[in-house]
Amino acid sequence: MSTSIGWRHLPAPVRIDLWIESASARLAEAGHAAARLEAELLAAHAAGKDRVWIKIHPEAPIDEQAEAFLTRRLNWEPLAYILGHREFCGLDLLVDESVLVPRFETESLVEEALKLAEPASRILDLGTGSGCIALAMKAALPSADVVGADISPAALKVARENGRRTDLDVEWLESDLFDSVAGEFDLIITNPPYVASNADLPRDVAEWEPAKALFSSDQGTSHFKRIAEQASARLKPRGVLVAECGVHEPEVFWTIFEERGWTLIRWIGDDVGKWGFSCRFGLRLP
Numbered sequence: 001m002s003t004s005i006g007w008r009h010l011p012a013p014v015r016i017d018l019w020i021e022s023a024s025a026r027l028a029e030a031g032h033a034a035a036r037l038e039a040e041l042l043a044a045h046a047a048g049k050d051r052v053w054i055k056i057h058p059e060a061p062i063d064e065q066a067e068a069f070l071t072r073r074l075n076w077e078p079l080a081y082i083l084g085h086r087e088f089c090g091l092d093l094l095v096d097e098s099v100l101v102p103r104f105e106t107e108s109l110v111e112e113a114l115k116l117a118e119p120a121s122r123i124l125d126l127g128t129g130s131g132c133i134a135l136a137m138k139a140a141l142p143s144a145d146v147v148g149a150d151i152s153p154a155a156l157k158v159a160r161e162n163g164r165r166t167d168l169d170v171e172w173l174e175s176d177l178f179d180s181v182a183g184e185f186d187l188i189i190t191n192p193p194y195v196a197s198n199a200d201l202p203r204d205v206a207e208w209e210p211a212k213a214l215f216s217s218d219q220g221t222s223h224f225k226r227i228a229e230q231a232s233a234r235l236k237p238r239g240v241l242v243a244e245c246g247v248h249e250p251e252v253f254w255t256i257f258e259e260r261g262w263t264l265i266r267w268i269g270d271d272v273g274k275w276g277f278s279c280r281f282g283l284r285l286p
């Protein structure tokens, strides 16, 4: 039972600053780590303003819609779904429950890929979700030819909308991994599902993010196995694959590639724990 003061106990009209105090106490009580920041973001979203505005207008009245947003967050819905958007590599992208919320760590995957890509590369983002990786690559390499593929039509709808919103020209393709993908690429970048079905996940991930984006059979390895087997035929000679594999047991995922003839270029993200790698297919090196 909450001991914090709720909406009905706040003097009407409810002031933004008092609501933020109340909301952050309720979020903290429920176990949300960034309670104050989240309360401010929810207040700003309800007010249709940014965080700076709400800080300089603490006395402004806040709409009861803020309370509805808070109820969703207390039910562990990801903040990005409630706000409806998320920043990734400087792009403001729409997100909803049909796509994985783009992660800050995945930006390092893009940074690594950009070190390896030529300006006019042909690039495939496999499992594009919100389109975040494909769009970030296209934004950084405007003359590249970028394809974003996903098995989920609902995710592709969001990716397509993000393409329009950012005015970046990416080709979107519905495909079960490489099945409907044509031609060869200089670079394949992928953040595939790699979570084992029995993994212990935070509530907002487990209960809200799409299972299709998270889980892979065979203890999380089946997508990686298919990619390691099929990607070499889709890379041009000297082509590169960059993959995210998560912090838990990254060697398990790399071994799948190594056993299928791939050569490691670099582990990515060693400062925060190994969680990705770039590699070439060994036999295709000239």
Ligand SMILES: C[S@@+](CC[C@H](N)C(=O)[O-])C[C@H]1O[C@@H](n2cnc3c(N)ncnc32)[C@H](O)[C@@H]1O
Binding pocket: 099, 100, 101, 102, 103, 106, 126, 127, 128, 129, 130, 131, 132, 133, 149, 150, 151, 152, 155, 175, 176, 177, 191, 192, 193, 194, 212, 213, 214
């Ligand atoms: C971990 S999410 C990554 C989303 C996005 N690239 C990102 O980094 O935020 C994995 C994505 O792969 C897609 N996916 C799952 N199985 C797939 C398959 N067999 N073929 C293509 N895409 C698949 C999911 O729909 C999801 O969008």
